[in-house]
Amino acid sequence: VSRPRQEIREAILTTARKLFARYGISRVTMNEIAREMRMGKSSLYHYYSGKEDLFQAVLEKEAQIFRSRIEAAVEEASSPAEKLRAYGINRMKSIKDLANVFVAFRDDYLRHYAFIRRLREQYDRYEVETVAGILRRGVADGAFSIASIELTAVAVATALKGFEYDWAISMTEEEIERNLDMLADLLVNGIARRECSP
Amino acid sequence: VSRPRQEIREAILTTARKLFARYGISRVTMNEIAREMRMGKSSLYHYYSGKEDLFQAVLEKEAQIFRSRIEAAVEEASSPAEKLRAYGINRMKSIKDLANVFVAFRDDYLRHYAFIRRLREQYDRYEVETVAGILRRGVADGAFSIASIELTAVAVATALKGFEYDWAISMTEEEIERNLDMLADLLVNGIARRECSP
Numbered sequence: 183v184s185r186p187r188q189e190i191r192e193a194i195l196t197t198a199r200k201l202f203a204r205y206g207i208s209r210v211t212m213n214e215i216a217r218e219m220r221m222g223k224s225s226l227y228h229y230y231s232g233k234e235d236l237f238q239a240v241l242e243k244e245a246q247i248f249r250s251r252i253e254a255a256v257e258e259a260s261s262p263a264e265k266l267r268a269y270g271i272n273r274m275k276s277i278k279d280l281a282n283v284f285v286a287f288r289d290d291y292l293r294h295y296a297f298i299r300r301l302r303e304q305y306d307r308y309e310v311e312t313v314a315g316i317l318r319r320g321v322a323d324g325a326f327s328i329a330s331i332e333l334t335a336v337a338v339a340t341a342l343k344g345f346e347y348d349w350a351i352s353m354t355e356e357e358i359e360r361n362l363d364m365l366a367d368l369l370v371n372g373i374a375r376r377e378c379s380p
Numbered sequence: 381v382s383r384p385r386q387e388i389r390e391a392i393l394t395t396a397r398k399l400f401a402r403y404g405i406s407r408v409t410m411n412e413i414a415r416e417m418r419m420g421k422s423s424l425y426h427y428y429s430g431k432e433d434l435f436q437a438v439l440e441k442e443a444q445i446f447r448s449r450i451e452a453a454v455e456e457a458s459s460p461a462e463k464l465r466a467y468g469i470n471r472m473k474s475i476k477d478l479a480n481v482f483v484a485f486r487d488d489y490l491r492h493y494a495f496i497r498r499l500r501e502q503y504d505r506y507e508v509e510t511v512a513g514i515l516r517r518g519v520a521d522g523a524f525s526i527a528s529i530e531l532t533a534v535a536v537a538t539a540l541k542g543f544e545y546d547w548a549i550s551m552t553e554e555e556i557e558r559n560l561d562m563l564a565d566l567l568v569n570g571i572a573r574r575e576c577s578p
Contacts, residue, residue: 263572317571320571324573325572325573326571326572326573327571327572327573328566328571329562329565329566330559330562333559333562333563334562334566334571336542336543337539337542337543337563337566340538340539340541340542340543341535341538341539341542343538343542344534344535344538344539344541344542345534345535345538361528361531364527364528364531364532365531365535367527368526368527368532368535368567368570369566369570369571370570370571370572371570371572372566372567372568372569372570372571372572373515373518373524373525373526373532373567373568373570374461374523374524374525374568374569374570375522375523375524375525
C-alpha cells in the first residue's frame with residue numbers, strides 16, 4: 183500500500199527540517215535526505231525539485247504554523263483590546279522562534295534573500311490585514327472608535343516590525359510581554375491624561 | 381581684506397550645492413567649483429579635501445536646516461499634543477524635500493551608502509530624543525500620562541520612519557498633514573470609545 187503523496191511530502195519536510203537544524207543547510211545534501219527517508223534519490227526529486235525548493239517548503243511550513251498559533255491566540259482572547267495584545271505578543275514570540283530556527287539552520291541566509299523577502303512581504307500584508315480585522319471587529323462591537331482603520335493598522339504593523347529585530351535578539355519573553363502590554367495600552371487609551379475611564 | 385574662513389566655507393557650500401543640483405554630482409568637478417568661486421583649485425582644497433568631503437558637508441547643512449525648521453515648528457506649537465503633530469508634519473515634509481534634493485543631485489547615492497547611513501543613524505537618535513523630549517514636557521505639564529516615555533518615543537519614531545518612504549513618493553503635503561492629524565490623535569487619545577473627553 184503506498185502512502186498518499188501529501189503525506190510523503192510532509193514526512194520529507196519533517197526529515198529535512200531535522201537534518202537542516204542538526205547539520206546546517208549547506209552541509210545537508212538531497213542524497214542524505216533521501217537516505218534518511220529510505221527512498222531513492224530520484225523518488226525524492228519526484229516530490230521536491232531540489233534543496234532550495236525543500237528549504238522554501240520548510241520555511242513556508244514554519245510560517246504556516248506561526249500564523250495558526252497567532253490566530254488561535256487572537257481567537258481565544260475575549261475583548262478587542264485583549265485580541266490586539268494577544269496578536270502582538272504571539273507575533274513577537276513567533277519572530278523570536280523563527281530567529282532561533284535561522285540560527286539552527288546556520289545558513290548564510292542572504293543567499294536566499296529574494297525568497298526570504300517574498301515570504302516577508304507576504305507576512306507584512308497578512309499582518310496589516312490581521313490587525314485591521316481586529317480593529318474592525320472592535321469598531322463593530324462598539325469598543326473602538328477609529329478615524330482610519332487602514333492607517334491605524336499600518337502604523338501598528340510598522341511599529342511592531344520596527345521593534346522585532348532588537349526584541350528578538352535582546353529580550354526575554356517576559357520583557358516582550360511587558361512591553362507589549364504597554365504598547366497595547368498606548369494604542370487603546372492614548373497618552374492624554376484624563377480623570378474618567380473608558 | 382580677506383574674508384574669515386568660516387564665511388568662505390559657507391560660500392563654497394552654497395556654490396557646490398547649486399552646481400550639484402544643476403548638473404548632478406558626478407558631472408561636477410572640483411575645478412568647476414573653484415572656477416565658479418573665482419578661486420584657485422589649490423585654495424579650494426585648502427577648505428575641502430575633495431568632492432566627497434564637500435558633498436558630505438552639503439548634506440550635513442541640509443540636515444541642519446531641516447532640524448532647525450522642525451525645532452522652530454515644535455517650539456511655536458502651544459500644547460504638547462500640538463507639538464507632537466508639528467513634529468510629525470515638519471519631519472515628513474523635510475523628508476519629502478530631502479528626497480527632492482537627492483533627485484536634483486541625480487546621483488547613484490548608493491555609492492555613498494556608508495556615509496548616508498551614518499547621517500541616517502544620527503537622525504534616528506535625534507528623532508527618538510526629540511519625541512521623548514516632547515512627551516516628557518507633556519508629562520511635566522500634566523497633559524500626558526505615559527507608562528514608558530522611551531518605549532513610546534521609539535514606537536512613534538519607528539512608525540514615522542516606516543511611513544516616510546511611501547509618503548514622500550506618493551502623497552501631497554495636504555495628504556501628509558491629514559494623516560499626521562489622525563496619527564497624532566491616535567497617539568493622544570487612543571482608539572477606545574469613550575463618552576467623556578480628556
